[in-house]
Amino acid sequence: MVIFTLLDYIGAMVFAMSGVLTAAEKRLDLFGAMFIGVVTAIGGGTTRDLLIGVTPVTWLSNWHYLAVIMTGIIVAIIFRQTLNKLRRTMFLFDTIGIGVFTIIGLEKALMIGVHPAVAILMGVTSAVVGGVIRDTLTNEVPLIFKKEIYATACIAGALVYLALRWLGLEAGINQLLTVGVIITIRLLSIRYNWSMPVLTIDSEQK
């Protein structure tokens, strides 16, 4: 569906922009910002493609994808001050990204016939690994291990998608609906400050 492809591009672009902003916070140079921008945008989908054996990976065969990402990177480098103030707004687009990436990953995995539980894991991988690589390269413990309902929203969305798919709902409608579910959960979690419990062990307190 055209609208879904469009959402995919928007997601990749916003992920690339978030990479540039992280790079600027860390005072990296122009090349560093581009590198982080690219891996944030493609990291999740690439990991998924490699694991399920789709090579050359998607963005190698479709250069439009890379063009969209590079556009996002250049815009983010030029307007980084403004974008940094708009992070709350960008966050909405970022949420679109994780929603779309989750469903794409889930579908690609189902297509090669894996167990549904494994397919959900591939959906989550598509959505979160780009951010994990971004944070690891800039020498931080990945944000999603510490804050917010992020991956949880992806998992919930993936479960809804699987259920509706099993009930026979048309794929296009199901995709949009599920992305809506993921966005809603994330927005609610921010609004009401939901978060995952933090694990602790006693030896920490000594």
Added chain:
Amino acid sequence: MVIFTLLDYIGAMVFAMSGVLTAAEKRLDLFGAMFIGVVTAIGGGTTRDLLIGVTPVTWLSNWHYLAVIMTGIIVAIIFRQTLNKLRRTMFLFDTIGIGVFTIIGLEKALMIGVHPAVAILMGVTSAVVGGVIRDTLTNEVPLIFKKEIYATACIAGALVYLALRWLGLEAGINQLLTVGVIITIRLLSIRYNWSMPVLTIDSEQK
């Protein structure tokens, strides 16, 4: 051999548990603990599969593997206080894991016909890369670069396996024997405090 498959599952489960304990030490949240648990358990085998070109990677096609890992993760999250006190005991199971993973990696590489030296490297990769990813994601220099006879035990075991294989020993017996050798070397190294020499360079001391 059934017993070998069982050991493989035990190894993966203990690796997953060690990932959860590391995540708890770092005060990550529930999702972070699951993520680290999964990549610790599958990181080595996945890297090996990708390098030799086996895709979809093993645990994608066999969901039992992931089920075992998730069981380990849930148990480790619930009983993390107890497990943390039992780390010495768990270490024994961890050693079973590296032994089994080394032999599996070695055999898979030999099967595609690479040079024996390259096959040993694939065995070591299977055994150690999961831990390397775990430590990198939690923002630490990997433990195995700094302490203990860990990879060395794998390499020694791999050499023994290759020698006995060349002498015509039956594979099943060879596997169990070699895992025994790896475990013995590690236990002795802990008992007698063996360690690899640390490299230094003068500029450090300025």
Added chain:
Amino acid sequence: MVIFTLLDYIGAMVFAMSGVLTAAEKRLDLFGAMFIGVVTAIGGGTTRDLLIGVTPVTWLSNWHYLAVIMTGIIVAIIFRQTLNKLRRTMFLFDTIGIGVFTIIGLEKALMIGVHPAVAILMGVTSAVVGGVIRDTLTNEVPLIFKKEIYATACIAGALVYLALRWLGLEAGINQLLTVGVIITIRLLSIRYNWSMPVLTIDSEQK
């Protein structure tokens, strides 16, 4: 061309040596130094091979490559004090490495028929990812995100190569010429202290 293969081996060897020196600065042990040496040397080419779908990756099928790398590692471990003083000289060889790796990556990508812009990215990937992994594993923000004209030299060289190729220049001559261009840009950038602009954002200054 024989000379180009030779340059490829020299590049891999010097990359491996740089990995060992970084490991020694971080006071890692012997195994850590070997591990870092190997991934620095093969990281870029391996990432490229995985992305474009060439498996088993090159150095698995050609054990000479690994033998050259191990030789470099052993030499670097033994003579680390001397090599550390000769870093300026080694840097020249390192530059040969990035030049050769860029062209090899570019050619391999063109061979599978990707868009030239994507092929340039694959060239840069081959040249820089080994160093990025080395720095990430030793818990540093990758050097090339912060200093010097490094990736920029690769990109410029790749553009020259593509232009001359399009003009019909013989591949062997083009390779040597382009490696020369990359080396020249890097040497000039060091001589005259060229560097990429660093990105900053206001929130940093608060």
